[in-house]
Amino acid sequence: MNVKQVDELCIYCAICSHNNSFLNYVLEHDLYEDLYKTSLAEIIRMTPVFDSQNVGAVFLLYEKDKNIVFPWCAAFPQTYDIIKNDMILINTDTRFSKSPLHYAAIFNCAENCKLLLDNLVVNRIDINETDGNRRTALNYAVKYDSKEVAELLISYGADVNLCNKYSNILIDAITNENKEMVDLLVSNGADVNFIGDDGHFPLHQAVKVCSREIIKLLIEHGANVSAIYKSKGTMKTAIHFAVENLISEDNDKDIISKLKEIIEFLISNGADINAKVRNGTTPLHIAAKNLHKDAIEFLISHGADFNSSDDFGKTAFHYAVTEILNTSSFCKRINKSEGIKIRNSVVEIQNYAIDKNYLELIEFFVSHGADVNAKDCSGKSVLQIAKENYRNEIVQLLIAHGPEHYKNNL
Structure with missing residues (x-):
């Protein structure tokens, strides 16, 4: 007869499946030799075991040895009396x-939490104690949307501004798009202009998750609409983030509408639509580099300066035309967005550009007064760039919409 020894997997499966008769048999007959070592405790800490909420298993383990169930038994509402009667064990250390x-x-x-909070001093409980990820209890309450527990912790003095390994408590609430939790935190002193280790501000995160309500709440509590994200050579304002979201190919009409409302709201609260960050990049430059006609038109209609140049002397018009003329980049963009294959052929690119109305984008710039003669740092104008790339249809379009002196650039 083959005899299989009871191992960690057996215990794990028994608890998760609520096979408590098997678990009881194992415990009564001491069939699991590793009971008092780390492995069982680590099995019990696994999230699926908690999610199963097998309270019967908790009590069986408690009857076997009460030390086994601390401190993780606090995850079960039914263990209130266990915690109350054996409060001395609550500081049992764990691997994590x-x-x-x-x-x-x-x-x-919540009841277990309040019981613990009522005994903070006598049992030397640190309300701001952190785990291996530098997360406090409040951090977890926010992360898992445990609002009642979050309110309790704050009322007992939990620090709302502590950082964890990845961000901070307020940014976690914003990431979850939990407006009520954000409101709770900022109303109790959370710093709306906190800078995370990754350089993000709370407002930037709210823009990234596309939550106008949270953006409004943060601004009402003093969030700086001009704050600049700085990390690894990258710089962005809230509007830069919003425009990057706006030009995403994955957006549906509702998201696009929300993002436009967010940009309008930011502008109405003092955000500069022409804000320059690293290399002098404006939000309009981003839209132009991506040939996103809708975003370009939207930004210009809200005051974006199409003649604003970056540190390389390039305007949005320079970037739009250069991107169209860049056959390799253009092919990659079209192949990705249209699901077709275009070779790096100037003639094929030219024909496709005309068919897809990319010339309309150039015409849009010119008709709105874009300076065709503006030169970049290499001394080249849009007109000269088009001519050097043998794009006669673009050259003629530029001349047709401009005064006689355009010809001086030919």
Whole structure:
């Protein structure tokens, strides 16, 4: 007869499947030799075990040895009496340094949380204790949308501005798009202009998740609409982030509409639509580089300066025309967006550009007064660039919409 030894997987499956009769048999007959070592505790800490909420298993383990269930038993609402009667065990250490407060917060066990908070001093409980990821109980309450626990922790003095390994508490709430949690935090002193380790401000994160309500809330509490994200050589304002979202190919009409409302709201609250960041890049430059006609028209209609040049002397018009003339880049863009294959042929590119009305984009710039003669740092105008690339249809279009002195650039 083949005899299989009871191992970690057996215990794990028994708990998750609520096979408590098997678990009880194993515990009564000491069939699991590793019971008092790290492995069982690590199995129990696995999220699926918590998610199964197998309270019966908790009590079986508690009857076997009460030390086994601390501190993770706080994840179960039914363990209130266990915690109350054996409060002395609540500071039992764990491999990942999670306290009972952490577990209560993750699983929104408000009564357990209050019981622990009422005994902070006598049991030397640190309300701002962090785990291996530098997360506090409040951090987890926010991360897992445990609003009732978050309110309790804040009322007992939890620090709303502590950073974790990845961001901070307020940014976690924004990432979850939880307006009520954001409101709770900022109303209790969360710094709306906090700069995360990755360089993001709360407002930038709100723009990235496309939440106008949270953006409004942050600005009402003093968020700086001109704050600049700086990280790894990249710089962006909230409007730069919004425009990057706007030109995404994955957007549907509702998202596009929301993003335009967000940009309008930012402008109405003092954001500069012509803000320059690294290399003098404006939001309009971003739209032009991506040949996004809708975004370009929208930005110009809201005051974007199409003649504003970056540190290389290039205007949005320079970037739009250069991108169309860049056969390799243009092919890649069209092949990706249209699902077709175009070779790096100037003639084929020219024909496709005309068919797809990219010339309309050039005409849009010219008709709105874009300076065809503006020269970049290499001394080249849009007209000269078009001529050097043998794009006669673009040259003629530029001349047709411009005064006689355009010819001086030919």
